[in-house]
Amino acid sequence: MEQKEILHTIGRRLKARREELGMTQAELSYKCDTDPSYIRKVESGKVNISIGNLAEMAIALEITLSELLIDL
Secondary structure (H helix, E strand, O other): OOHHHHHHHHHHHHHHHHHHOOOOHHHHHHHOOOOHHHHHHHHOOOOOOOHHHHHHHHHHOOOOHHHHHOOO
16 A cells, blocks of 8 residues: 555544544644644645654544554
């Protein structure tokens, strides 16, 4: 799987979990102390997210990194 596909898959998984929790992008950005535009870019696969930021989002979304990265 290419990097672009990986980023899109991770973004889709983050978005799906956020929506599952009924959380807005603004709420997630607040919990992660980041800008809502960054959340949009991550969810659309347009930014190469660091493992630290990914871990922070996972914690805010009550999901493990393993669940986000499975089968990648």
